[in-house]
Amino acid sequence: MTLSRLQCHYRGVWTLDELLDRVSAALSAEYPGAPNGRVRDVPDRRAVRWYATTGLVDRPSAMRGRTALYERRHLLQLVAVKRLQSQGRTLADIQAELAGATDTTLAALARVPEDLLAPGDAPQPEAVRPRFWAEPAAAPAPPPAPAEAFALHGVALGGGAVVLVPGTPTAADRADIAAAARPLLDLLAARGLLNERESS
Known part of the structure; x- marks a missing residue:
C-alpha cells in the first residue's frame, strides 16, 4: 500500500x-x-x-x-x-x-x-x-574542521556488538575483522555483556 x-x-x-x-x-x-x-x-x-x-x-x-x-x-x-x-x-x-x-x-x-x-x-x-x-544539547559543540570530519561504518560482530571504522569495509574486511574480534567477543560473552538472543 x-x-x-x-x-x-x-x-x-x-x-x-x-x-x-x-x-x-x-x-x-x-x-x-x-x-x-x-x-x-x-x-x-x-x-x-x-x-x-x-x-x-x-x-x-x-x-x-x-x-x-x-x-x-x-x-x-x-x-x-x-x-x-x-x-x-x-x-x-x-x-x-x-x-x-x-x-x-x-x-x-x-x-x-x-x-x-x-x-x-x-x-x-x-x-x-x-x-x-x-535530546538536543543545551549548547552544541562547534562542528569539526573539514579535515577532521569522516563517516563511520559499522561492522556487526554478533551478540549486538559493533565495531565502528572510519573507512568503508569490503566483505573481506568484515570477515577479517570478525575473525580478529573473536577473543574480544569471548571476553564480552564471559562477562555477560552480549545480547544472548543475537548471539544464538
Whole structure:
C-alpha cells in the first residue's frame, strides 16, 4: 500500500514504510538527486536504521509491539539529510550541522509540503524508556574542521556488538575483522555483556 497509505494514515505516527513513502513524496519536488552514484536518492529501510544507530536521525519515538513508530521530526530529519547530501555534503558534515537542530531549523532545510506533515489523531503507542541521548544539547559543540570530519561504518560482530571504522569495509574486511574480534567477543560473552538472543 503506497498512495492509500499516504492518504489514510495521517495519524501523527508512522511505520518505517509509511515514513519512507513521505520522504519519497517530499523529495519528488525540488530535489536534484545525489551528486554521485554512490548515494541513494531516497533512503531505504537499512539506511534509516543506520542513521538512527549513528545518531544522524532520532531513534523511533515508540514501539507498537515489534513495529517501530516514527513522527514528524523523523520526516524532517531524513529529508534534510537527503537535501544536504544533494549539495555534495558528507554524512559527517551533515551530522555536525544537524546536531541539536530544532524542528524549525529542520523544517527550513527540508521544505516538506505541509500536507505530508499533517498529524491527525495518533494512537497511543506503548510507553518506552526516555531517550536522553536523543535530546538536543543545551549548547552544541562547534562542528569539526573539514579535515577532521569522516563517516563511520559499522561492522556487526554478533551478540549486538559493533565495531565502528572510519573507512568503508569490503566483505573481506568484515570477515577479517570478525575473525580478529573473536577473543574480544569471548571476553564480552564471559562477562555477560552480549545480547544472548543475537548471539544464538
